[in-house]
Amino acid sequence: MSENELNTEQLILKAARKVFTHKGFDGTRMQDIADEAGINKALLHYYFRSKDKLFEAIxxxxxxxxxxxxxxxxxxxxxxxxxxxxxxxxxxxxxxxxxxxxxxxxxxxxxxxxxxxxxxxxxxxxxxxxxxxxxxxxxxxxxxxxxxxxxxxxxxxxxxxxxxxxxxxxxxxxxxxxxxxxxxxxxxxxxxxxxxxxxxx
Amino acid sequence: MSENELNTEQLILKAARKVFTHKGFDGTRMQDIADEAGINKALLHYYFRSKDKLFEAIxxxxxxxxxxxxxxxxxxxxxxxxxxxxxxxxxxxxxxxxxxxxxxxxxxxxxxxxxxxxxxxxxxxxxxxxxxxxxxxxxxxxxxxxxxxxxxxxxxxxxxxxxxxxxxxxxxxxxxxxxxxxxxxxxxxxxxxxxxxxxxx
DNA sequence: AAAAGATTTAACCATTTGGTTAAACTAACG
DNA sequence: CGTTAGTTTAACCAAATGGTTAAATCTTTT
CATH class of the missing domain: 1.10.357.10 (Tetracycline Repressor, domain 2)
Structure with missing residues (x-):
């Protein structure tokens, strides 16, 4: 896990925070967050098991x-x-x-x-x-x-x-x-x- | 259309308002509104063509x-x-x-x-x-x-x-x-x- | 460089959800 | 009474969505 600029976990958190705070939990799609982070949707589930878990973190x-x-x-x-x-x-x-x-x-x-x-x-x-x-x-x-x-x-x-x-x-x-x-x-x-x-x- | 107490359209509007205002558009399911009104889900679409239309009305x-x-x-x-x-x-x-x-x-x-x-x-x-x-x-x-x-x-x-x-x-x-x-x-x-x-x- | 472990992806799956349809029921009307 | 128009329902459908899987890729270790 080389410290490039922003590791994937931080990247996801940043993207999730932007989308969640703007659209709310119900209005947010996991795909929206993946797009915002420029990554694959499955990667979200790799780092945070579920939408709920990710939201909880944010x-x-x-x-x-x-x-x-x-x-x-x-x-x-x-x-x-x-x-x-x-x-x-x-x-x-x-x-x-x-x-x-x-x-x-x-x-x-x-x-x-x-x-x-x-x-x-x-x-x-x-x-x-x-x-x-x-x-x-x-x-x-x-x-x-x-x-x-x-x-x-x-x-x-x-x-x-x-x-x-x-x-x-x-x-x-x-x-x-x-x-x-x-x-x-x-x-x-x-x-x-x-x-x-x-x-x- | 006999005026019993509250005709179906008014009943739907009342239920939709309650659910929409409490849960928001994204958090609301058409089924929630149907349940709240005590009617069938299809009836919602009979009176208001879509979720958007119903929301717009509310x-x-x-x-x-x-x-x-x-x-x-x-x-x-x-x-x-x-x-x-x-x-x-x-x-x-x-x-x-x-x-x-x-x-x-x-x-x-x-x-x-x-x-x-x-x-x-x-x-x-x-x-x-x-x-x-x-x-x-x-x-x-x-x-x-x-x-x-x-x-x-x-x-x-x-x-x-x-x-x-x-x-x-x-x-x-x-x-x-x-x-x-x-x-x-x-x-x-x-x-x-x-x-x-x-x-x- | 080869093995092992971590990371990332494409393809897939099951459920939910908005919406449709055709049939059944009801009320008015000739 | 039966026809017609409006109302209500159960069953169904297609798309969207959260989540999974197995393979591929990249990193680290030996």
């Missing part, structure tokens, strides 16, 4: 790559407002570089919620720390009272939703691709401003 | 039922802040009663953007009126400057996203179904407050 990887980064920002020991700015900037940057993953993850989980168990649950998203930080700031009279659930929902919504609704937004707002990128770039500042403004006294 | 109906209602609120002649409250309340209420449609619509459009053409384009979402209203209020010095694109994105994001992320939110926040409903109910007030707060001088 899905787990996507979840494990992105979730921890974000949770880490929110649970780090830093100023709340600064955390919010960091989180929005990081989340939006990640999604800008991987526009399909948001829609992919939420769709797959909706269609097959039991996939939550082995993946997200395993990561152990620690909302307690965020809740404590929020409640602490509230008790200290530095921010307005707000439930952690809404705080997270608001922040994540405004970061993620534009990517899920990308084609619709572009259509309705008559944006082309550069315009959308510009729009997204602006939100890195705008979103934290709104969230901070919503809890600032 | 998709168009979903789009036509919900979009206009919302655009109407935003383009109506009313106080801006009141419009925002009305919009959030109406949008969230609709989604609470039809939890699957948001994820359904955005996923199908992402996977097959060309479906935009015949449907959303046909409705003609009029962003000009909203833009004019916003710009007018800004010029009059009654609200902070904000781009229409962000205003809409923010408002819609916070209304819609929780439904798309429902299983993930419920998992992470350890909510059961009543808790989620309560959470959603609270957002009918919270979302407009945040949006209004973000543009209030």
């Amino acid at each position: 899905f787990t990887d996507v979840i494990r790559t992105f979730f921890p980064q974000l949770v880490q920002v929110l649970t780090a020991d830093a100023d709340l407002f600064e955390k919010i700015r960091l989180f929005a900037d990081k989340y939006i940057s990640i999604l800008a570089a991987n526009p399909d993953i948001a829609g992919f993850v939420f769709h797959e989980i909706s269609v097959n919620p039991h996939r939550l168990v082995g993946n997200i649950r395993g990561i152990g998203v620690n909302t307690d720390i965020i809740k404590k930080h929020l409640d602490h700031e509230i008790a200290a009279g530095r921010i307005k009272p707000i439930k952690m659930e809404h705080f997270i929902a608001n922040l994540v919504s405004m970061c993620v939703f534009p990517f899920i609704a990308k084609p619709v937004l572009m259509g309705i707002m008559q944006m082309d691709n550069p315009a959308f990128e510009q729009f997204i770039e602006e939100r890195k500042q705008l979103v934290p401003e709104i969230i901070i403004n919503s809890i600032r006294l | 998709f168009t109906d979903v789009i036509r039922t919900f979009f206009p209602q919302l655009v109407q609120v935003l383009t109506a002649d009313a106080d801006l802040f009141e419009k925002i409250r009305l919009f959030a309340d109406k949008y969230i209420s609709i989604l609470a009663a039809n939890p699957d449609i948001a994820g359904f619509v955005f996923h199908e459009i992402s996977v097959n953007p060309h479906r935009l053409v015949g449907n959303i384009r046909g409705i003609g979402v009029n962003t000009d009126i909203i833009k004019k209203h916003l710009d007018h209020e800004i010029a009059a010095g009654r609200i902070k400057p904000i781009k229409m694109e962000h205003f809409i994105a923010n408002l819609v994001s916070m209304c819609v996203f929780p439904f798309i992320a429902k299983p993930v939110l419920m998992g992470i926040m350890q909510m059961d179904n009543p808790a989620f409903e309560q959470f959603i109910e609270e957002r009918k007030q919270l979302v407009p407050e945040i949006i209004i707060n973000s543009i209030r001088l």
